[in-house]
Amino acid sequence: MDPEAKIVELGLELPVAPPAAGNYLPYVQVGNVLHLSGTISMRDGEMTHVGQVGAAQTVESGYESARICALNALANIKAAVGSLSKIRRIIFVGGYVNGVSGFADSPAVINGASDLFVGVLGEAGRHARAAVAVAGLPKNSTVEIQVIAEVET
Amino acid sequence: MDPEAKIVELGLELPVAPPAAGNYLPYVQVGNVLHLSGTISMRDGEMTHVGQVGAAQTVESGYESARICALNALANIKAAVGSLSKIRRIIFVGGYVNGVSGFADSPAVINGASDLFVGVLGEAGRHARAAVAVAGLPKNSTVEIQVIAEVET
Amino acid sequence: MDPEAKIVELGLELPVAPPAAGNYLPYVQVGNVLHLSGTISMRDGEMTHVGQVGAAQTVESGYESARICALNALANIKAAVGSLSKIRRIIFVGGYVNGVSGFADSPAVINGASDLFVGVLGEAGRHARAAVAVAGLPKNSTVEIQVIAEVET
Numbered sequence: 001m002d003p004e005a006k007i008v009e010l011g012l013e014l015p016v017a018p019p020a021a022g023n024y025l026p027y028v029q030v031g032n033v034l035h036l037s038g039t040i041s042m043r044d045g046e047m048t049h050v051g052q053v054g055a056a057q058t059v060e061s062g063y064e065s066a067r068i069c070a071l072n073a074l075a076n077i078k079a080a081v082g083s084l085s086k087i088r089r090i091i092f093v094g095g096y097v098n099g100v101s102g103f104a105d106s107p108a109v110i111n112g113a114s115d116l117f118v119g120v121l122g123e124a125g126r127h128a129r130a131a132v133a134v135a136g137l138p139k140n141s142t143v144e145i146q147v148i149a150e151v152e153t
Numbered sequence: 154m155d156p157e158a159k160i161v162e163l164g165l166e167l168p169v170a171p172p173a174a175g176n177y178l179p180y181v182q183v184g185n186v187l188h189l190s191g192t193i194s195m196r197d198g199e200m201t202h203v204g205q206v207g208a209a210q211t212v213e214s215g216y217e218s219a220r221i222c223a224l225n226a227l228a229n230i231k232a233a234v235g236s237l238s239k240i241r242r243i244i245f246v247g248g249y250v251n252g253v254s255g256f257a258d259s260p261a262v263i264n265g266a267s268d269l270f271v272g273v274l275g276e277a278g279r280h281a282r283a284a285v286a287v288a289g290l291p292k293n294s295t296v297e298i299q300v301i302a303e304v305e306t
Numbered sequence: 307m308d309p310e311a312k313i314v315e316l317g318l319e320l321p322v323a324p325p326a327a328g329n330y331l332p333y334v335q336v337g338n339v340l341h342l343s344g345t346i347s348m349r350d351g352e353m354t355h356v357g358q359v360g361a362a363q364t365v366e367s368g369y370e371s372a373r374i375c376a377l378n379a380l381a382n383i384k385a386a387v388g389s390l391s392k393i394r395r396i397i398f399v400g401g402y403v404n405g406v407s408g409f410a411d412s413p414a415v416i417n418g419a420s421d422l423f424v425g426v427l428g429e430a431g432r433h434a435r436a437a438v439a440v441a442g443l444p445k446n447s448t449v450e451i452q453v454i455a456e457v458e459t
Contacts, residue, residue: 022413023420024435028397030339030456033183035398038436052408091181092188096438101254101407102205103289107175114176129177130191130299132249133289136409136439146436150183186336244334245341254407255358256442260328267329282330283344283452285402286442303336 003084039072040141054100066112069145094146099133156237192225193294207253219265222298247299252286309390345378346447360406372418375451400452405439
């Protein structure tokens with residue numbers, strides 16, 4: 001199934017590619033490897049989830065936050081290569097959770113992104129990953145996702 | 154010397170490859186480059202080191218924690234390519250220390266992983282690296298190590 | 307314009323490549339891709355900026371700290387390939403800000419590195435990026451920058 005159709009089937013929407021929040025590019029492609037900038041929990045220019053998991057947010061709302069970050073990453077991939085069907089695979093996901101000191105459940109939060117990639121892309125969405133809790137994220141986002149993907153050229 | 158024999162000579166043991174703690178793969182290979190998921194201080198399904206360096210753990214015990222993470226990364230490499238002797242080199246190590254706010258000694262902790270890679274693989278184990286202290290890690294692990302390696306295909 | 311001449315024009319100086327702070331290499335090259343170790347705010351063996359943004363440091367001084375980290379990364383690239391003019395492009399910048407818990411302005415800090423790369427290298431300096439605040443950095447550095455670059459072989 002076409003990945004964009006799958007997004008609709010999941011009751012979701014591919015967002016407009018988010019603007020860069022500084023002097024950087026949303027992606028850089030080297031050969032077939034696409035390095036994406038970190039994406040945060042923003043939709044239509046508004047933050048959807050802010051604050052730390054363990055304080056303002058829960059593991060459950062963090063999971064939703066991660067899913068929105070992942071949709072923004074997909075929007076950047078589409079902007080880069082024209083279509084989500086040109087994704088050969090998601091190689092790596094760096095998952096950063098804005099967490100209170102000692103927060104130990106980052107995998108359950110970052111699964112929001114991982115489940116989204118697998119749900120939309122199937123086997124091509126399965127990836128290696130590192131999930132950590134950090135002290136803070138841009139615009140106080142609850143999650144930030146950084147992706148490396150292999151694409152058709 | 155064969156890397157696995159070297160592990161034994163060092164008085165250590167190559168663990169069973171750890172299970173993924175979420176919806177992700179332990180590794181993804183693209184050409185000769187193997188992207189590994191983050192590994193934590195777990196052995197036989199039990200955590201060996203939990204809590205933050207500067208509180209429950211010290212730099213010395215953090216060093217031990219990093220060494221166990223590195224052994225788990227080697228176990229994943231073996232699972233990926235069949236033998237540690239197929240490692241051309243460790244390219245990069247991302248070292249995350251579960252540290253109290255302001256913890257400034259992450260290099261001394263992450264040396265536990267770096268020394269292990271060099272001890273087991275010799276020149277092929279020498280790598281580029283970034284070491285940072287983060288707010289929290291999966292299962293409250295004291296260290297997490299994320300590796301990129303070049304392997305024979 | 308030659309990148310080193312550009313550094314002088316900007317009123318800056320390319321530092322001596324910093325020594326590794328542990329058992330690792332300053333860079334590893336695989337094909338045309340150069341993986342650099344994290345660099346901190348050190349010049350001539352002395353730290354220029356220590357402490358967290360939001361406490362001992364401000365966004366403005368953090369920006370300066372990030373610029374020094376970026377100069378150290380360029381020094382490592384020169385050490386690796388002989389000349390900054392062999393940089394095809396900066397692919398990715400991982401920007402770590404030593405920040406108080408909840409620090410939300412890491413992009414403004416990491417722009418110190420991004421602006422430096424673009425100022426010195428022009429279009430070749432434009433990169434993908436992830437900026438996060440972490441609990442601590444080596445030697446209490448205010449910023450750490452980790453770079454992946456594409457270079458001529």
